[in-house]
Amino acid sequence: MTYDTVIETLRPLLAAEVRAELPGAAEPRDLEQAVWVRLLEHLAALGPPKDPAAWITATVRAEASRQRDPALRETPYAADPADGAAGSDPEHRTLDRERDRALHAAIRRLPGRCPRLIGALLSPKDLTYREIAGELGISQGSLGPERSRCLGCLRRILASEVAPVARRGKGRGTTADR
Structure with missing residues (x-):
């Protein structure tokens, strides 16, 4: 199975999964693009997924979760030296x-x-x-x-x-x- 064949067979499934996750996801096209990037990384490293439908479902959910609340992944710096907070000396x-x-x-x-x-x-x-x-x-x-x-x-x-x-x-x- 070629990469193009894998991508063409997964395109409708990906669109359906993105629509299913849409209410909580930020932007459907951003979500689709993120999943395509993950798929290309997977294809390059491991080849086609053994169960493409399960892989797409899991990846869409993971990416949607990641996009839903980026604040959970962001951590503020303790002190920014440019603010002068670091130096009272x-x-x-x-x-x-x-x-x-x-x-x-x-x-x-x-x-x-x-x-x-x-x-x-x-x-x-x-x-x-x-x-x-x-x-x-x-x-x-x-x-x-x-x-x-x-x-x-x-x-x-x-x-x-x-x-x-x-x-x-x-x-x-x-x-x-x-």
């Missing part, structure tokens, strides 16, 4: 202040109305897009593209100031690297 506080100073200095160097836009986005008032657009005197629809352009400029400014942390790739190194 003077060194971390100093590094946090230095990072904030460098960010705000880069924001001030942005062109046009970008400094005001990024400043409004970073505002502790947590302004909505409507409020930011009103404050800047631009339409709410143009706020997204303007924000993207300004963030791109900010990325370029910050990237030019930050030294690369480590070399990547297979470049020439010292004899200690070899």
Whole structure:
């Protein structure tokens, strides 16, 4: 039996099983795609399943269960160093202040109305897009593209100031690297 034959014989069964699991599953096409991926992995590793109908049923149920509640699989980080939660010592506080100073200095160097836009986005008032657009005197629809352009400029400014942390790739190194 070829792979194409296996896939064509399982297609109607898969569609029926997905419809049966549909009320609890997120998206039927996502569920089908996940099962097809599992089938291709199975075919590559072990060949066709001995009992295709039972395999499809079990796999659809397992994938539907996995898609139903992704929060069960997600575990938060204990502390994110970028939040400053990890460091209450003077060194971390100093590094946090230095990072904030460098960010705000880069924001001030942005062109046009970008400094005001990024400043409004970073505002502790947590302004909505409507409020930011009103404050800047631009339409709410143009706020997204303007924000993207300004963030791109900010990325370029910050990237030019930050030294690369480590070399990547297979470049020439010292004899200690070899």
